[in-house]
Amino acid sequence: MTALIGIDWGTTSFRAWRMGAGGEVLDTVGDGPGILAAGALPGGFGQALRDRIGDWLDGTPIITSGMITSRNGWVETPYLPLPLDAGALARSLTLHEGIHFVTGAVSDPDGPAPDVMRGEETEIIGHLAEGGEGGLFVLPGTHSKWAWAEGGRLTAFRTVMTGEVFAALRDHTILGRLIQPGPGSDDAFRRGVQAGQGDGALLARIFSARTLALMDRLAPDQIADYLSGLLIGDEVAQGARDASGPVTIIGRGDLAARYQAAFTMLGIDAQIAPPGMARRGLWEIARMGGLT
Template sequence: MTALIALDWGTSSLRGFLMDEDGKVLETRASRHGIQNLPAEGTEGFEQAFVSLCGNWVEEHNIRAGVACGMVGSAQGWREAPYVPCPADTHSLASKAVSIKAPLGVEILIAPGLSYDPENGCPDVMRGEEIQIAGALGEDVSDGAERLIVLPGTHSKWVEVRGGTIEAFHSYMTGELFSALRRATILGRLMPEDRKPAADVAAAAFAKGIELALESGPGDLAHQIFSARTMGLFGRMEHAALADYLSGIVIGHELVSARNRFGGRMRADMKLPVIGDGDLCARYVEGFRIACECEPVLLGNTAPAGLYRFAAALGFLSSASA
């Protein structure tokens, strides 16, 4: 029986999942109506985006409950769901969820984000990744095992988990840094947008960037990224491969930092879950293979499973459909 609608609502996109009581995804839909690209301003924009994506699901299955995660719960979202401090688990998230009365008689519970504020350290936040982590952990949360989970992205997250509890996490602006360097600095002048290198050339350029980062000393990043220009100027690398080389440098520096921070958890006998899909996660997996001996495990998109666990913690599944 159809149970609920689950929404992964980010800055640039909206994904919806129609799910049954066992967590099986019956249908998936997506739109470009992220919180920065709504069809109208304010609350009306969120309501229109919801009805456009999910309206016929609601009417066909008489659904009255939904869950959502991501930037929809930010200060710029439909309704703000304040951050929950670490350590936190799925039940902690459920206890601080905020309710929205959506169109068509649907109540949507929005998951809060997480904050981490270590003593004598810098605070950190995530919003949306906590649900992906819940999905990656599944029901295997009672053994107390320590895990390190990586979520590549615009702001990559390295998350320390014990059992089913997120104890700490660390963000890296690697994706946004790469984009800014390519789009807004002189480095991008030699990187053609309309031409891609052969796969083996791209892989070699990326690996060269990773290896350069692994040889770095403190403060070398600003020096090394300039080589993404000079390698092209001096004909050492074809221009179409310079973006792959730059990607390797910035991801490589993230891995250098992670090795220093988590070295004991990046051993050859350790599996390292990587959450996400697409080319970026594949790059991280390849970077791990170059930078350390641990075994990366690509999990794909775990948001639907995490939203299901969030709904279960809310007690929605017994009354999600009329």
């Protein structure tokens, strides 16, 4: 019997789980339109939901997190200030059109550079609910999140735009003119990480992705991996300065592995969390909110 439907709904992704009374997964939908595509459909978000999980909709409580609660999403919810835990997120659920929306988090809202997240807080809560330790959490992606948790609460975080900058440099600058597709090169990635962990201005070091290729010291099908390593290497080197306690990486397998490799090259042991942290976090928030 279905006890809860959980949805992780991002800018370009949609994942849903039908869960039983103990939080076990009964069924999964792993693909669907992200909020940008769903919002453009004739029937909007409601139609996108029915198209993907219409067979599940029988009055079972639904809870969702991610960019679906952003200004471009189904309903914009306010950000919660830090520190926060699963209980705070449960008390702040927004009910809209029969769906419970998990809000996001804000760091230093009155400071010179406030920061925000939507969805990552739920994944961190999921890890903590599974008995995971606090410490530093790294969630790689278009906008990577570096977050700190202590005593079961999210206490601080910051955003690094590594993924988006990589895509922009690859697709819209002169660096990308020499790039050719290839099978992927671990050696080129590690070379990039070493360059990224070096000294000097990052914007100066980035240009080496072009000059090394011009000097025939980097093959055209290695440039993208080198550039990826350079950006990730710089991000990890800068972020590791504030690392204390265990380091946990939450995210897609191949990208998480790249970040783990960069940490290893710095001599830091970083563990990759098992998959399913968003689902586990949704269950925990729903449980504390009385939905299950």
